[in-house]
Structures are given as C-alpha cells and as structure tokens.
Amino acid sequence: MRVDYRKSLNRDTANLSSLSALVLNADYRPLSYFPLSLWSWQDSIKAAFLDRVDVVSEYDRVVRSPSRAIRVPSVVVLRNYVKPAKSAAFTRFNLFLRDEFACQYCGEQGELTFDHVVPRSKGGKTNWSNVVAACARCNHQKGARLISECGFRLRRLPYEPSQMQLLNQGRKFPPNHLHRSWVDFLYWDAKLEE
Numbered sequence: 001m002r003v004d005y006r007k008s009l010n011r012d013t014a015n016l017s018s019l020s021a022l023v024l025n026a027d028y029r030p031l032s033y034f035p036l037s038l039w040s041w042q043d044s045i046k047a048a049f050l051d052r053v054d055v056v057s058e059y060d061r062v063v064r065s066p067s068r069a070i071r072v073p074s075v076v077v078l079r080n081y082v083k084p085a086k087s088a089a090f091t092r093f094n095l096f097l098r099d100e101f102a103c104q105y106c107g108e109q110g111e112l113t114f115d116h117v118v119p120r121s122k123g124g125k126t127n128w129s130n131v132v133a134a135c136a137r138c139n140h141q142k143g144a145r146l147i148s149e150c151g152f153r154l155r156r157l158p159y160e161p162s163q164m165q166l167l168n169q170g171r172k173f174p175p176n177h178l179h180r181s182w183v184d185f186l187y188w189d190a191k192l193e194e
C-alpha cells in the first residue's frame with residue numbers, strides 16, 4: 001500500500017494544536033473539571049522540561065527540537081500539590097456551575113440570567129445566598145417580587161459552595177472531546193462515591 005506521506009504530514013501538523021494535555025494535581029485528580037484543566041502541547045512540554053510535571057501518558061505524535069524528539073504529553077501531573085482555595089470566588093461562572101446551568105425556578109437550561117431571590121429593591125444582597133441562575137422568562141415574571149408573592153418555588157436553596165463542591169459539580173459536565181488517556185483520571189472516583 002502506498003502511503004501518501006505528504007497528506008499524513010499535513011494532517012498531523014493541523015492536529016498538533018488540538019493535542020492538549022490533561023493537567024492533574026499531585027493527587028492525580030484534575031486541577032479543574034469544568035472547564036477541564038488542559039494545557040497546550042507547548043505548555044505541557046515546557047513544564048516537563050522544567051521538571052514541574054511528570055508525564056503520565058503521551059500521544060503518538062512526536063515533535064522535534066534541534067537536539068531531541070519528544071512525544072506530545074496527553075496527561076501530566078504536577079509535582080507540587082496545588083491546594084484548592086477553601087471558598088469559591090463569587091463569579092458568574094461559579095454561580096452557574098453551582099446551579100448546574102439551570103434556572104432555579106423552572107429548571108430550564110437555555111440562556112440564563114441571574115435573579116435576586118429577595119429583590120434588591122427590598123434589601124436583597126448580591127451574594128451566594130441570595131442570587132440564583134434564572135431563565136429570562138422566570139426572571140421577568142418574578143420581577144421585583146418575593147417568591148412568596150408570585151408563587152415561585154426554588155428548586156434548591158442557594159448556598160455558598162466550597163471549591164470542592166464546585167469541582168464535583170463540574171464533573172457532571174464532561175467536555176465534548178475526551179482523549180482515551182484522560183478517562184481514567186476523570187471518572188474512576190466518581191463511580192466510587194455514588
């Protein structure tokens with residue numbers, strides 16, 4: 001069989017940018033599930049060179065420097081454990097993650113906004129325990145009323161999540177692309193805990 005070398009070379013070149021490495025903390029758990037902690041091939045090779053990570057698994061793809069050839073890492077583990085912050089930053093993304101990207105009144109997962117459970121006009125604060133993800137429709141219907149005034153029910157009382165709780169929430173949202181070498185590190189402990 002004749003191999004079209006040029007064609008496969010081109011394909012390899014095009015794919016190189018998509019060869020991300022899954023980044024594990026020193027305890028072999030992903031640094032972050034959602035978004036999944038990934039590094040570009042350049043960053044993972046650089047970190048390996050600097051002895052900041054150990055390479056756990058590699059792609060078949062080889063990149064060459066003037067002095068040597070290196071296989072592109074697919075999974076790397078940090079040598080030094082990064083301690084997750086105890087409390088999670090109060091950000092739009094983290095709030096959506098806590099609420100699993102669903103309206104806390106009707107459960108819809110479309111385009112989301114935020115709702116102050118106790119409206120600001122009634123003294124409601126902008127914090128973890130008073131802001132929830134809400135769809136535009138519920139947000140609009142509720143307006144500046146209390147939930148008791150409009151018959152709405154919260155699916156879950158808003159709470160301040162720990163960094164660990166958010167990490168676990170993120171596990172429920174697997175990315176579109178999972179390289180086979182990543183799967184063991186992403187989901188083995190999920191099964192044990194359920």
Ligand SMILES: [Zn+2]
Pocket residue numbers: 103104105106107108134135136137138139
């Ligand atoms: Zn809704």
